[in-house]
Amino acid sequence: MAETEKVQLRRGLRDVYIDRTQISFIDGKAGKLLYRGYNIHDLAESCSFEEIVYLLLHGTLPTKVQLAELDALLKQGRKLPKEIVETIRITKNAHSMDVLRTAISALSAFDSDITDNSPEATLRKGIRLTAAASSIVTTHARIRDGKEPLEPNPELGHAANFLYMLSGEVPHPEDAALMDKDFVLHAEHGINASSFAARVTASTNADLHCAVTAGVAVLKGPAHGGAAESVMHMVNEIGTSDNVPTYIRDTLKGGGRIVGFGHRVYKTTDPRAVHLREDAKRLGERKGQPDLIAILEAVNEAMEPYCRKGICQNVDFWSGAIYHLLGIPTDLFISIFAMGRVPGWTAQVLEQFSNNILLRPLLTYEGEHDLPFVPIDKRS
Ligand code: ACO
Numbered sequence: 222m223a224e225t226e227k228v229q230l231r232r233g234l235r236d237v238y239i240d241r242t243q244i245s246f247i248d249g250k251a252g253k254l255l256y257r258g259y260n261i262h263d264l265a266e267s268c269s270f271e272e273i274v275y276l277l278l279h280g281t282l283p284t285k286v287q288l289a290e291l292d293a294l295l296k297q298g299r300k301l302p303k304e305i306v307e308t309i310r311i312t313k314n315a316h317s318m319d320v321l322r323t324a325i326s327a328l329s330a331f332d333s334d335i336t337d338n339s340p341e342a343t344l345r346k347g348i349r350l351t352a353a354a355s356s357i358v359t360t361h362a363r364i365r366d367g368k369e370p371l372e373p374n375p376e377l378g379h380a381a382n383f384l385y386m387l388s389g390e391v392p393h394p395e396d397a398a399l400m401d402k403d404f405v406l407h408a409e410h411g412i413n414a415s416s417f418a419a420r421v422t423a424s425t426n427a428d429l430h431c432a433v434t435a436g437v438a439v440l441k442g443p444a445h446g447g448a449a450e451s452v453m454h455m456v457n458e459i460g461t462s463d464n465v466p467t468y469i470r471d472t473l474k475g476g477g478r479i480v481g482f483g484h485r486v487y488k489t490t491d492p493r494a495v496h497l498r499e500d501a502k503r504l505g506e507r508k509g510q511p512d513l514i515a516i517l518e519a520v521n522e523a524m525e526p527y528c529r530k531g532i533c534q535n536v537d538f539w540s541g542a543i544y545h546l547l548g549i550p551t552d553l554f555i556s557i558f559a560m561g562r563v564p565g566w567t568a569q570v571l572e573q574f575s576n577n578i579l580l581r582p583l584l585t586y587e588g589e590h591d592l593p594f595v596p597i598d599k600r601s
Contacts, residue, residue, distance in 0.1 A: 228585050235485070239417075239580065244277065244568045245409045249486040254493065256409055257281070265496045270379050270404040270561070271295060274351055277409055277568040278344055291348065292378075298352030299373035299382065302331045305353075306360055306370060313365040317358060317556040318446075322437040324357040325350060329430035338428055340571055346429045347567030354560040355379065359386035362553055380404055383560070388548065395507070396547055399500055403540055406493040407558050409565030411486070415440040419566040423573040424580040436566040437559050443480075449541035449554040451480035456516050456542070465519035481538030482524055488531035497539035504546045513542055 231237050246255040254261040257276050264273060268282075275283040275291050283291060301309075301324075308327050312320050329335050332349065334342040360370040363386075371386050380401035384392040392400070412420070418439040419432040440446035459468045472479060484491055505514035521534055528534070537558075544554050 228583075230585055234417075234582075239412065239420075240573075240576075240578075242411070242572060243280070244565075244572060245411050247411050247486050249484070249488050252487060252489040252492045254410070261406065261492055262496070265402055265405050265493075268405060270401050270408070273405050273408045274348070274564045277564045278347060278571070294345075294348045295352045295379060296373070296375050298349040299356050301353060301356050301360060302328075304331070305357070309357065309361045310364055313361060316441075317361060317553050318437060318441045318559065320361045321354060321357050321556050321559055322434055322441075324361075325354065325430060325437060326434040328353060329428070332430065335428060335430065338426060338574060340574065343429050343567065343571055343574065347564060347571075350429065350433055350567070351560075351563040352379070354556075354563050355383045356386065358553060358556045358560060359383060362387055362550065384547070387553075395504075399504060399543060400547065402496065402500065403543060403557070404561040406496060406536060407540075407561030409562070409568060412569075413485075414442075414445050415562065416566060416569045419569050420573045421580045423570040424577060426574075426577065429567060429570055432570045433563060433566050436562065440559050440562065441555060446537075446555040446558045448480050448535065448537035449544065449558065450551050452517075452538055452541040453545055453551050453554070455480055455520075456513060459516055459520070461512070462515045462519040465516060465523050469520065469523040479520065479524060479527075479532075481520075481541070482527065482534055483532045484535045487533065487535065490528070490533045491535040493536035494534045494539055497536065497543060498534075501539045501542045501546070504543060508546045510546060513545065517542055 244257065246258075247253070256264060256273065257280055259276070259282070264276075268276075271292055272283055272288060274295070275281075275288060279287075305324050305327055308324055309320055312323055315323070328350070332346060334346050337343075356373060363370050368389075371389055374382050374385050374391070377385055377391065378397070378401065380403075381392055381397035384390075384397060384400055410416070415436040419436040422432040422435045423429075443451055455468075459465055469479060501517070502514050505511050517538065521538070524532070524534070540558070541551075541554055544557060545551065549557070
């Protein structure tokens with residue numbers, strides 16, 4: 222009897238629950254997202270990324286004193302060991318995500334807590350990796366452009382320091398606030414592919430550096446974190462908003478996908494996209510580039526019939542435009558997503574460790590059985 226007759230096969234683990242969580246809640250039909258019980262709309266409007274890091278890692282919003290303590294730890298974690306800067310120089314020709322993955326992995330050689338998987342040590346490592354990820358991305362971006370990396374600026378918060386270490390200029394407060402909000406919106410999103418990879422890694426009792434390295438690797442794919450970059454390529458290909466209807470028709474007719482649309486869980490507008498849409502519009506006006514926003518609005522309008530069928534704009538549809546308008550090179554877009562997601566991956570790993578079980582599903586075998594073995598000198 223074929224095994225497929227006996228098992229209930231759920232390809233892609235679609236609609237499969239693998240455990241309980243207290244980190245985030247997603248209602249894909251209502252377009253609702255909560256971090257630790259708080260609505261993403263409240264958090265995006267009122268919290269800094271540092272507050273979200275605290276919320277995800279500790280489970281509660283911080284007091285001013287707790288936030289100041291975390292802020293100090295994040296600032297300490299920004300400085301990269303010189304060997305990591307050297308690793309970045311050696312790998313400078315690779316994609317930003319490959320450099321990020323490699324440098325995070327290499328940081329395990331310099332972390333005094335590396336062999337300690339206790340909650341306290343994992344939390345400390347998560348804070349250090351959150352800070353270090355920003356320095357890795359900016360250090361790489363400058364080295365590959367022939368510039369010297371910059372020292373972190375202790376006067377600046379996480380998002381402003383990221384923009385500063387990239388460009389060498391203290392950012393406009395509105396640019397820093399937008400970057401901060403973007404990190405807040407990307408910080409956590411349930412058991413998506415990269416968080417699943419992080420949890421599978423933790424389920425073997427491997428450490429946080431392994432889990433975050435796995436998370437970065439999985440996020441790189443265009444079906445997951447790569448969409449913001451692809452949206453900018455799509456905008457360039459479209460050229461002007463007049464070309465949008467033809468582009469959409471031809472792409473869909475050819476069996477292609479419109480990037481920045483669709484989501485495994487959301488069957489309505491991604492609540493994170495709602496914020497970024499308004500922000501992108503304002504930023505486009507402020508930077509004197511309303512044409513880019515006009516193209517995206519036209520794509521959104523042309524996709525309305527598909528949104529009614531559940532293929533709606535996702536967070537990456539607008540985040541790419543925001544990064545572009547902030548002057549960030551396109552190939553850094555996924556790395557920015559990864560930087561924001563480090564606290565989410567850390568929270569997932571902490572939760573996995575707290576009640577660990579090896580994540581080990583099954584495949585149903587459909588190949589041959591009991592073939593007669595032929596020695597190599599008798600094979601034709
Ligand atoms: N454009 C056109 N059609 C689409 C799109 C899209 N963006 N997304 C899904 N569809 C269609 C598929 O062609 C398929 O149609 P069919 O049933 O007629 O074959 C149907 O919707 C279901 O598609 P699946 O790939 O099975 O749906 P899934 O839930 O697995 O896909 C995914 C989710 C991978 C994100 C998909 O929507 C996609 O490829 N989107 C474009 C890339 C993108 O924007 N990724 C970012 C995701 S958000 C994030 O990671 C933060």
